[in-house]
């Protein structure tokens with residue numbers, strides 16, 4: 701009985717979710733978190749969020765040479781990065797996601813933590 705009610709709720713809910721997404725174009729699940737602001741933010745957003753959401757980048761902690769290899773790998777896989785922008789991408793990524801930065805807190809669900817050391 702409980703199962704049946706749950707099922708019915710789930711079915712109705714998913715129908716409404718799909719309908720709302722179609723009608724409004726606004727997904728009901730949380731948006732992919734925004735990239736940090738910076739000079740290359742717009743271009744990184746365009747070039748790098750084509751295939752995957754920002755989270756995969758926000759969670760990464762790499763040194764500058766490693767970001768260089770990462771960007772080159774993504775270019776090889778099809779990312780459209782102007783050769784003139786490559787350095788700016790690597791600067792932006794290595795400045796915002798260096799190895800010494802603490803792991804990304806879950807956005808908007810945890811209060812900011814201070815590092816104790």
Ligand code: HEC
Pocket residue numbers: 744747748749750751752756757760770771774775777778779780781789793
């Ligand atoms: C052509 C599609 C495509 C584009 C454009 C793209 N990526 Fe990726 N990226 C991938 C795929 C596929 C993976 C592996 C996904 C997975 O493991 O779920 C990936 C994974 C990653 C990872 C996780 C580590 C890894 O190597 O698996 C990072 C970091 C990353 N991409 C950064 C970037 C950055 C920065 C850009 C912009 C320069 C970018 N991506 C553009 C396809 C792309």
